[in-house]
Amino acid sequence: MPTIALDAMGCDRGPEVTLEGAAALSREEGAPELLLVGDDAVLRPKLAGLEHDPRRLHLVHAPQVITMEDSPSAALAAKPRASVAVAAELVRSGEADALVSAGNTGAVTLACARAFERLPGVRRCALGSVYPTERRRGAKADPFSLILDVGLTLEATADDLVTFALMGSAYAARISRNPSPRIALLSNGSEAHKGPPAIVEAHRRLAARDDLDFLGNVEGVDIPRGTADVVVTGGFLGNVVLKMLEGVAETVTRLGKYAVEEKLRYKAGFALLAPAMKALRQATDWEQYGGAPILGFDHLCIKAHGRSSARAIRNALKVAHKGVRTELVAGIRETLERCPP
């Protein structure tokens, strides 16, 4: 039975929300075992008030908490028994198979970096995120593309980008059951010479490989089309682009207000924007997609949004469970060994 360690304290909305997500999952058929890591005195009474399956939920005491405002390295040094550190340690020691946290991204990554090893060939890890696409792919007609990195490695070298392509390919093969995922680099044009030197060099190296299905460069607007199954980028561009894609409903709403004020034609069309945007917000609602995998360590960590609801936590736990069941980390290790960057 897979076991997931949940950092029960690391969430903007408080431990009520992480516990509620865990409790809901525990009642589902085939759910994993969950180690709920945090302050026992806080968690125990809250959990008692929630309907849950006690055979699947186990409290593990961790007396300290790292907040969203804490500086990651200072906080981890000052709070060695913080919930995220204790949870990572449970995964390192084999008591759990994966870590889920909605806490401070820097602290989660650093806790992983201290407890885990990087896989051979990985210089920098990548945070991946999925985005809905028109096109479907793989055995289960998955409508999502994976974008990586979306914020861990702001300035990725050509080496990093090639490694991200391989890790993303292994992720898509396991999680989306897509045996030959199509890989693309995010750039400012489709031509091989487009972009700064690291992108151009990564393009050259990816195009020269025959162990990857490399499409070439794509642009931001190609992502929701689903041209590529895995979109490879540095963390700075990836983070900016992902937030724009997630915020597309807001962009459209602003444009609508601009256009009405300008008395542009198609006013009737703009009147329809408000109800359409409600639908659009649902489509781009990250809560339904679960958390974002941190790829490159020898153990799996799923990072949930800091503002996660109980539903988002439950979905992040499910992604972690799937990653364990499909032996995602072993798949990445194998890909990196078989096809070194």
Add this chain to the structure above:
Amino acid sequence: MPTIALDAMGCDRGPEVTLEGAAALSREEGAPELLLVGDDAVLRPKLAGLEHDPRRLHLVHAPQVITMEDSPSAALAAKPRASVAVAAELVRSGEADALVSAGNTGAVTLACARAFERLPGVRRCALGSVYPTERRRGAKADPFSLILDVGLTLEATADDLVTFALMGSAYAARISRNPSPRIALLSNGSEAHKGPPAIVEAHRRLAARDDLDFLGNVEGVDIPRGTADVVVTGGFLGNVVLKMLEGVAETVTRLGKYAVEEKLRYKAGFALLAPAMKALRQATDWEQYGGAPILGFDHLCIKAHGRSSARAIRNALKVAHKGVRTELVAGIRETLERCPP
């Protein structure tokens, strides 16, 4: 009377389109004089077929053409009398006050770099572009933000970014009649430490100045809101982000198709997307905004889209005319002297 040199040959849709745009403008009250630069044998008969004011349109022969596919430096070396080079030379020599071209961006920039000087303090030039916003600003309630750089300087240093902020500020003061434009850096979060080192350093330097109204960092979704009047960024990120903003209607259409297939709630909302998108495409239609200024040279160049229609060419000529009338380049020079980067 201001005079604009138009590269009449550099346009995907052919010289018919550049001439039609010029001819339409010549019939408007207060229009500038236009030097139409290109192959006389091609241009003269085409112009004869268009209704125009002959006192304002003058053909200048240039026998060679640089195509969109040409490599800029090789093409300029092989074709010294290409229309874009001859047009830039007319501006350098004072026969015209500004250059407008819809040609190969690399060749236009290189032709400018050869004919013009960079202003003191400018290490790299910036291509600016405007985007519609909900918020209005300045004496004429301008609904546009200026984003720069959007593609010339892919990897901008902190020095470059500070220079872009000053040039953008001068542009907004003259073109949008906005005496104290609000400047922001595009990054992946509002906090001062967000982004790669060049952004963090530029943030520190801009925040320390008292001659600019610096708001701090903004994200991509803040652009259509209009939080900032001038959004400063490196050319790689700026180009990717601008294309995503211009292509927002396509993104929404793709998401709509995803959502209908997924049978998400709010299906009725999605049915409204198609008519709403027609309106959105009009709002994000770059043709109505004219061309993009290349800032940093001692003469003005307006780069129109390669796919420009006659209307887009006419609007680019109008932006150039306004830049000349408002002494934009002198304003930028003065700003850089008064407030060195």
